[in-house]
Amino acid sequence: MHRPSTSVAMLEHQLSELRLLLERKTGVLVDTATETLVEVAEEHLQSRHLASAEELLARLHLSDAECESLAARLMDGTTGFFRYPVAYETLAGVALPELLKRRNGDQPRAVRIWSAGCSTGEEPYSIAIAVCEAMNCNGGCNVHVVASDIRPDALKAAQRGLYPESELQRVPRQIVQTYFAKVSGHLLVKPRLRNLVTFSSMNLAQPAYLGQFDFIFCMDVLPRFSTAQRIALAQRLYLYLQPGGYLFLGQREKIPSADVPFNSRQNKDYVIYQKPLAAGAKTGR
Numbered sequence: 001m002h003r004p005s006t007s008v009a010m011l012e013h014q015l016s017e018l019r020l021l022l023e024r025k026t027g028v029l030v031d032t033a034t035e036t037l038v039e040v041a042e043e044h045l046q047s048r049h050l051a052s053a054e055e056l057l058a059r060l061h062l063s064d065a066e067c068e069s070l071a072a073r074l075m076d077g078t079t080g081f082f083r084y085p086v087a088y089e090t091l092a093g094v095a096l097p098e099l100l101k102r103r104n105g106d107q108p109r110a111v112r113i114w115s116a117g118c119s120t121g122e123e124p125y126s127i128a129i130a131v132c133e134a135m136n137c138n139g140g141c142n143v144h145v146v147a148s149d150i151r152p153d154a155l156k157a158a159q160r161g162l163y164p165e166s167e168l169q170r171v172p173r174q175i176v177q178t179y180f181a182k183v184s185g186h187l188l189v190k191p192r193l194r195n196l197v198t199f200s201s202m203n204l205a206q207p208a209y210l211g212q213f214d215f216i217f218c219m220d221v222l223p224r225f226s227t228a229q230r231i232a233l234a235q236r237l238y239l240y241l242q243p244g245g246y247l248f249l250g251q252r253e254k255i256p257s258a259d260v261p262f263n264s265r266q267n268k269d270y271v272i273y274q275k276p277l278a279a280g281a282k283t284g285r
């Protein structure tokens with residue numbers, strides 16, 4: 001098998017150990033080509049001034065943060081504004097009206113939404129815009145989007161909220177004008193939108209409790225996890241939802257009902273997953 005010329009060799013069993021370790025600590029199934037994995041491990045090893053693959057593995061065993069940092073180099077951050085339009089239609093036209101009706105005009109509690117695996121911010125900003133537009137509040141409504149990711153660089157870009165105009169080409173002009181300001185050829189998220197979103201660094205493979213949510217968006221994350229980690233994460237997402245709350249996945253993703261007791265509901269060709277109203281709320285970790 002061809003390997004790039006690296007200063008520190010990684011043996012087959014060390015590569016297997018590395019794959020297993022990354023999967024266990026970050027959930028992500030590392031099916032990356034061996035050459036890429038070797039290159040990434042080598043870059044990481046050099047950036048930490050380590051002398052051997054043994055030293056790298058020992059360090060990864062000791063530190064979750066070290067594993068997350070290495071795994072981040074292998075992760076795909078593909079995203080976009082209103083990436084799966086039908087999901088946002090379902091949020092605005094089905095899930096949100098249902099929640100507001102259930103609350104029966106009792107609005108003081110914010111609508112809490114989690115964008116889990118938010119990449120560079122396009123998803124949480126799209127969620128906040130969809131809710132503001134549906135509630136006709138022009139950025140002033142009682143919604144709080146918590147957005148998390150494992151990659152620090154992605155979170156930094158998300159917090160900055162500066163995007164090339166080409167990224168918003170397909171978004172209606174009125175929306176762009178309302179929520180973005182033109183800044184030297186780019187579009188910058190306006191404070192009215194920025195203030196609705198809080199960003200946080202989080203590894204979805206580890207339990208961490210951010211409170212209860214009315215809706216959770218976890219799009220294009222689960223298919224990248226190993227089967228065991230995928231089921232465990234889906235179960236945690238279920239716990240973190242309010243009874244009656246909805247989980248939004250990527251357009252073709254599915255959660256088998258045998259794994260988690262969600263009720264599925266279809267809008268056009270899009271399936272959302274509802275935690276039954278009769279289910280209890282989570283009480284702890």
Ligand SMILES: C[S@@+](CC[C@H](N)C(=O)[O-])C[C@H]1O[C@@H](n2cnc3c(N)ncnc32)[C@H](O)[C@@H]1O
Pocket residue numbers: 026027028075076077078079080083116117118119120123148149150151154202203204205218219220221250
């Ligand atoms: C393909 S992107 C999808 C982004 C966005 N949800 C969307 O659909 O547009 C997957 C994101 O999940 C993040 N991710 C992968 N594994 C993660 C983990 N264990 N913890 C937190 N985020 C993770 C990646 O960093 C990446 O930003």
